[in-house]
Amino acid sequence: MTSENQKIIYTLTDEAPRLATSAFLPIVRTFAEPAGIDVETSDISVSARILAAFPDYLTEEQRVPDNLAELGKLTQLPDTNIIKLPNISASVPQLNAAIHELQQKGYAVPDYPQDPKTPEEEEIRDRYSACLGSAVNPVLREGNSDRRAPKAVKEYARQNPHSMGKWSMASQSHVAHMVEGDFYAGEKSMILDHGCDARMEVVTASGETIVLKEKVALDDGDIIDSMFMSKKALLEFYEEQLNDARDTGVMFSLHVKATMMKVSHPIVFGHCVKVFYKDAFAKHGELFDELGVNVNNGLADLYEKIDTLPASKREEVVEDLHRCHENRPELAMVDSARGISNFHSPSDVIVDASMPAMIRIGGKMYGADGRKKDTKAVMPESTFARIYQEIINFCKTNGAFDPTTMGTVPNVGLMAQQAEEYGSHDKTFEVPEDGVANIVDCSTGEVLLSQDVEAGDIWRMCIVKDAPIRDWVKLAVTRARASGMPAVFWLDPYRPHENNLITKVREYLADEDTEGLDIQIMSQVRAMRYTLERAMRGLDTISVTGNILRDYLTDLFPILELGTSAKMLSIVPLMAGGGLYETGAGGSAPKHVKQLVEENHLRWDSLGEFLALAASLDDMGRKYQNPKAKVLGDTLDAATGKLLENRKSPSRKTGELDNRGSQFYLALYWAQELAAQTEDAELAAHFAPLAEQLAAHEDEILTELSEVQGKSVDLGGYYAADVEKLQQVMCPSETLNSTLASARG
Numbered sequence: 001m002t003s004e005n006q007k008i009i010y011t012l013t014d015e016a017p018r019l020a021t022s023a024f025l026p027i028v029r030t031f032a033e034p035a036g037i038d039v040e041t042s043d044i045s046v047s048a049r050i051l052a053a054f055p056d057y058l059t060e061e062q063r064v065p066d067n068l069a070e071l072g073k074l075t076q077l078p079d080t081n082i083i084k085l086p087n088i089s090a091s092v093p094q095l096n097a098a099i100h101e102l103q104q105k106g107y108a109v110p111d112y113p114q115d116p117k118t119p120e121e122e123e124i125r126d127r128y129s130a131c132l133g134s135a136v137n138p139v140l141r142e143g144n145s146d147r148r149a150p151k152a153v154k155e156y157a158r159q160n161p162h163s164m165g166k167w168s169m170a171s172q173s174h175v176a177h178m179v180e181g182d183f184y185a186g187e188k189s190m191i192l193d194h195g196c197d198a199r200m201e202v203v204t205a206s207g208e209t210i211v212l213k214e215k216v217a218l219d220d221g222d223i224i225d226s227m228f229m230s231k232k233a234l235l236e237f238y239e240e241q242l243n244d245a246r247d248t249g250v251m252f253s254l255h256v257k258a259t260m261m262k263v264s265h266p267i268v269f270g271h272c273v274k275v276f277y278k279d280a281f282a283k284h285g286e287l288f289d290e291l292g293v294n295v296n297n298g299l300a301d302l303y304e305k306i307d308t309l310p311a312s313k314r315e316e317v318v319e320d321l322h323r324c325h326e327n328r329p330e331l332a333m334v335d336s337a338r339g340i341s342n343f344h345s346p347s348d349v350i351v352d353a354s355m356p357a358m359i360r361i362g363g364k365m366y367g368a369d370g371r372k373k374d375t376k377a378v379m380p381e382s383t384f385a386r387i388y389q390e391i392i393n394f395c396k397t398n399g400a401f402d403p404t405t406m407g408t409v410p411n412v413g414l415m416a417q418q419a420e421e422y423g424s425h426d427k428t429f430e431v432p433e434d435g436v437a438n439i440v441d442c443s444t445g446e447v448l449l450s451q452d453v454e455a456g457d458i459w460r461m462c463i464v465k466d467a468p469i470r471d472w473v474k475l476a477v478t479r480a481r482a483s484g485m486p487a488v489f490w491l492d493p494y495r496p497h498e499n500n501l502i503t504k505v506r507e508y509l510a511d512e513d514t515e516g517l518d519i520q521i522m523s524q525v526r527a528m529r530y531t532l533e534r535a536m537r538g539l540d541t542i543s544v545t546g547n548i549l550r551d552y553l554t555d556l557f558p559i560l561e562l563g564t565s566a567k568m569l570s571i572v573p574l575m576a577g578g579g580l581y582e583t584g585a586g587g588s589a590p591k592h593v594k595q596l597v598e599e600n601h602l603r604w605d606s607l608g609e610f611l612a613l614a615a616s617l618d619d620m621g622r623k624y625q626n627p628k629a630k631v632l633g634d635t636l637d638a639a640t641g642k643l644l645e646n647r648k649s650p651s652r653k654t655g656e657l658d659n660r661g662s663q664f665y666l667a668l669y670w671a672q673e674l675a676a677q678t679e680d681a682e683l684a685a686h687f688a689p690l691a692e693q694l695a696a697h698e699d700e701i702l703t704e705l706s707e708v709q710g711k712s713v714d715l716g717g718y719y720a721a722d723v724e725k726l727q728q729v730m731c732p733s734e735t736l737n738s739t740l741a742s743a744r745g
């Protein structure tokens with residue numbers, strides 16, 4: 001690679017990360033330039049993706065390129081180096097809000113047809129499906145995942161522990177999951193011994209064949225699974241759990257991932273809302289249908305639709321809804337001050353973040369009165385829910401974990417090529433009629449996997465490819481070797497899919513040099529217990545997991561260990577040789593944007609972004625023999641360590657140091673580290689004046705950064721903010737801006 005094409009592609013995403021990046025990019029460019037590294041941006045925000053999907057609805061000037069598709073191609077090239085911050089995985093309400101904002105701005109993109117009636121509407125819905133739910137990560141994550149807390153970050157957390165709630169043996173909090181009729185219960189799985197195209201079809205009782213998916217391309221060695229969730233069993237389960245929560249006086253909460261599991265979980269969520277309010281639905285069901293109410297989009301959708309009714313009718317409906325609460329348990333709240341419950345929107349409570357938050361504060365969630373209470377955490381799908389019950393049991397017995405002493409739990413996650421459930425959205429269906437659900441080899445007609453299903457059941461097919469499994473095993477061995485930690489594969493032999501994985505894991509482990517390494521395979525509940533026992537004693541254990549547990553555990557352990565998963569290093573070594581560097585494991589923190597807009601204080605911590613950039617630079621240095629890049633990476637890591645030591649992370653409180661102030665210190669320390677290092681005299685000479693200038697102007701810059709706080713700001717939009725306004729708000733210190741500019745060529 002020549003110096004001309006040494007390039008970092010920096011993605012622009014949504015919400016708080018987008019804000020933070022606006023402030024960080026001038027710093028990144030200032031530091032990357034002397035090492036001959038270009039920093040190119042690529043907007044993959046939900047609004048940019050919407051615009052890219054509808055060029056024919058836009059004027060020439062309004063059109064934007066399909067950046068995500070472009071990046072997807074680049075993941076297949078060995079030179080690629082992408083930094084990716086969290087982005088919105090849009091639920092339908094979020095998608096609608098983004099569309100509405102764009103329309104208001106004069107972009108004539110069409111409305112989202114939730115229930116398409118014409119071929120044109122179907123075509124529009126298909127185009128929008130590329131913007132809905134988790135649409136970015138699966139395209140870019142063409143590798144497995146390596147997430148961990150770097151030593152300096154772990155050490156900082158040990159010295160400066162975050163608060164932890166108390167656990168009591170008497171806690172009534174628990175997890176409720178289905179024990180029959182869920183995806184786990186009747187799962188079937190096989191390892192293919194030949195490649196083929198398969199179709200998914202339901203053969204109804206009357207003998208009619210309904211093809212749900214014409215073609216799924218499969219390869220020799222793929223593990224494929226067929227699983228379904230029974231609607232009947234799900235409704236019974238909800239009724240039982242609601243009654244149990246009411247009878248035992250515990251709050252009710254529902255934890256799903258409707259953003260990522262964009263087809264199945266909104267349905268699972270919607271059924272819960274309907275069961276909770278079943279009397280109101282029994283009485284007003286027809287009216288709700290006429291109004292087009294779809295509670296898969298949350299109770300907010302219902303309230304919005306009944307708003308169109310005459311006042312007296314609306315009041316009657318609202319009264320009937322309220323009356324349902326008399327026979328139901330108290331509901332966990334998302335925002336008790338504003339009366340927003342767990343049912344308001346399917347994207348308000350996202351299981352990977354919501355369960356750790358509950359566990360961290362002693363197994364509680366907030367009730368309508370704003371108080372913390374014990375809760376029944378309902379996760380219908382049992383496959384992974386049991387790990388949360390295991391940690392709850394552990395905390396009840398042993399008390400809360402102590403961040404000053406607890407061990408660390410890094411993760412190596414199977415993720416590449418849309419592995420497992422997280423790649424199943426285009427192969428997930430609500431079954432139209434009772435019958436037999438078959439996965440059929442198109443060329444021979446052989447039925448590969450078969451299930452008896454009923455109308456309304458959710459049926460899906462999952463795939464994991466062979467090459468990613470081999471790569472995942474290799475990555476686990478590499479991490480075990482590099483860290484000296486034991487590595488545990490969390491695989492359950494009683495689950496057909498994981499049993500097949502175990503076969504392959506054993507085979508591929510045999511190909512690796514595992515001499516002296518401690519590598520074990522345990523079912524998930526045992527793995528959790530083993531890991532927790534060790535963590536409590538200060539011992540570290542790598543979790544090696546499938547895709548869903550990757551997601552769950554990389555919020556759970558960092559939140560307990562570090563207070564937030566934002567402080568994780570999150571690397572995706574792309575299978576084609578490139579690197580995708582993500583920032584932490586957390587979300588895009590909509591609450592933080594609200595605080596910025598109202599009070600001009602951004603509490604988002606960019607630590608994950610600093611760690612990601614250092615890893616990206618380091619990789620560039622090694623791959624392209626660019627010693628300057630390596631020096632930049634090392635000094636950035638050192639600066640990040642200093643930032644932690646000197647407690648220059650953003651504060652949550654308006655008026656104190658925020659994200660922008662924290663970034664100023666990062667720039668100062670980075671310049672100082674570069675000036676002080678002796679490996680590259682040119683870089684030292686280049687950055688010495690910047691280090692001096694930044695230090696000399698510290699007070700002035702901090703004053704300029706804090707003066708702006710406390711007042712509301714206008715970003716010119718939420719999903720599609722005005723770029724200039726964004727820049728002005730995020731870079732308010734003229735002194736810092738000009739000092740950085742003077743160091744650039």
Ligand SMILES: NC(=O)C1=CN([C@@H]2O[C@H](COP(=O)(O)OP(=O)(O)OC[C@H]3O[C@@H](n4cnc5c(N)ncnc54)[C@H](OP(=O)(O)O)[C@@H]3O)[C@@H](O)[C@H]2O)C=CC1
Nearest residue numbers: 086087088089259350353566586587588589590591604605
């Ligand atoms: N990789 C990705 O692209 C991901 C995207 N998402 C998307 O993000 C959105 C919101 O997700 P949700 O799961 O609700 O989580 P949030 O983004 O709201 O994060 C949960 C909480 O974690 C804390 N937090 C997270 N990141 C940081 C940070 N960098 N600095 C400081 N605190 C942090 C905040 O706590 P506090 O408010 O107390 O300060 C925040 O409210 C959704 O649209 C979801 O789809 C979610 C996960 C990953």
Ligand SMILES: O=C(O)CCC(=O)C(=O)O
Nearest residue numbers: 089134137259260551585
């Ligand atoms: O893609 C998403 O929607 C969420 C991803 C996520 O939560 C994670 O990777 O930890």
Ligand SMILES: [Mg+2]
Nearest residue numbers: 352551555585
């Ligand atoms: Mg996650």
